[in-house]
Amino acid sequence: MNYSTVNFMTPETNHTTQSITSLKSLDIFLYSIGFLFGLPTHSYIIWLIVRGTGSGVASEFFNLNLSICEIANSLNGLIAVLSFHLSSLWILSNFLQGVGITGRPLFQCLICVERYLAVVHPVTFLKYKPLRYRVICCTVVWIIILGSCLVCLNILLNIMVAYPWFFSLQFLVFLSIQLFCLVAVLRALKQSGPGERGRERKEENHMKRKAFDLVLITTGNLVIIYVPLTITGFFYITMKNVSLPLWVIGVVSYILAGFVQPVLYLHRAGKLSCLCCS
Template sequence: MNSSNHSPVLSAYLELNIAVTTACYAVNLILSLPTNVYVLCLILTGAGGTVASEFFALNLAVSEILYCLSAVFVFVYIHLPIPPLLALITFFSGFMFHGRPLFQCCICFERYLAVVHPVVFLKYRPLRYKVVCSGLVCLVLIGFCFISMFVNEHKIVVCLYLADIVVLFTFMLFCCLSVLKALKQPGPGEGEREREETNNMKMRAFKIILIILVSMMVNYLPWVVVLPFNEIYDLLQLVYITYVCLFFSIVSGFVQPLLYLHRAGKLPFIKGL
C-alpha cells in the first residue's frame, strides 16, 4: 500500500524537479552565455576599456562562460544519467560556486587599492602583475573544482565551500568599509574641484564593491543555509529550496556583466555608477 501510494508522488516530484532544473539551466544558458561572451568581446577588442584595466572582469566572464557549460551536461544527464556526466556537472559548477566569488574578490581588492592605497595600485597596475594574480586564483579555483569532483564525503565539500565563502565575504566587507572610510576623509591639499572628483571616484568604487557584496550574499546565502542541513529536509522541501537557490544564483550572475556594460557605456539608462 505504501509503495503504491508513494511511488506516484515520488515520480511527480522527480518530474517536477527535472522540469524546473531544465528551465533554470536553460535560462542561464540563453541569457548568461551571450551576455558574458559580449563582455569578453568588448574587453578583448578594447571597446569597453583596455585588457589590463579590465583583466579581472575578463577572467570572471570566462569563468561564467565555463559555468554555462554545466547546463549542457545537465541536459544530457537528465536523459543519460551516467557518473562521468555528474562529475563534469560538479566540476563546471565550481566555476560558479568558487570562481565567481574569487574573481569578484579580485575586482573589489583592485578598487580598494585604487582608493585607499593609490601608490601601491599604480605600482602593481601593469598587466603582468594581474596575470600572476589571476594565475594563482585559477590554480586555487581548479583545485576547488577537482576536490568537489573527486571527494565523495559531503561534509568535507560543504565545509570547504563554507570556509571559502566566509573568508571571501569577510575580505569584501573589509574592502567595502575601508573605501567608505576613505570616502569620508578627503586627501590633504586638495582643492574643491579635485576633492569633488576624488570623492566621485571613491563613491563609484564604494557602490561597485557594495553591489558585488550584496549580490554575493543573495547568491550564496541560500546555499549556505541549505547545504549543511540538506539531510533534514524531506524530498518536496529539498526540491523547492533547490529551485530558490538556483534562481538566486542565476539572477546574481548578471550583476557583474551589467556593471561592466554600464561602465562601457552600453547601458546608459542605468544611472549613478
C-alpha cells in the same frame, strides 16, 4: 550548483517525489536561463575587453578571467540539463562544479582586493599595477580552480556528505574577504578629500558618489549570491537534513544575482544606453 548536488540529502529526509520533481524542473529552467543569457553576455564582455573598449585588457584582466569562468558556468548549466537525458554527462557536470564554487568567488575576490588597494593603498596598487602581476594571480587561481574541480568530482561521486562543507566554508571565507575589502573602500570613499574647493570639489564628490554606489551595489549583490547557499550548507551540517525552500532560494539567488556584475560592467562601458541615460 546543479540538481545532482541535492543528492547529498540523507535518506531520512521526507521530501516527496513531487517536490523533488518540481526541484528538478526548477533546476532545468534556471540553468537554461543561465546558459541562454550568460553565454552571450559574457562573450560580449570578453569581446569588448579584448577590443580595448573601456580601460583596456590590462586593467580589466580580472574581469576578463571572471567572464571566462562564467562562460564555463553557463556551459555547465547546459551540460547539467542534457545530463538528465544522458547520464554519462553527470561526471563532466560534477567536475565543472568547481568552477562555480571556487572560480567565481576567487576572481571576485581579486577584483575586490584590487579596488581595495586602489582606494585605500594607492602606492601599493601602483607598484603592482603592471599586467604581469595580474597574470601571475590569475594563473594561480586557475590552478586552484582545477584542484577544486577534481575535489568536486571526487566528493560528488564518493563522499557526497562532504559537499556542503566544501562549498559552505569556501563561500564563507571568500565572502568575508570581499566584504572586508568593500567595507574598507566604502569607508574611504565616505571620507572627505583634501581641501579642493568649488568645481573641483564638486566633481570629486560626484565621482566618489558614483564609486560609492557601485561598491554598495556590488556588496549587496555578493551577499545575495553567497549567503543563502552558505546558510543552506550549514543548515544541513547542523540538522543533517536539507531545507528545500532554503536550497531553492540559494540556487535562484546564485544564478540570477550573478547577472548583476556583467550588467554593471556593460553600464560602465556605456553599452546600456537606457541605464546610462538614467
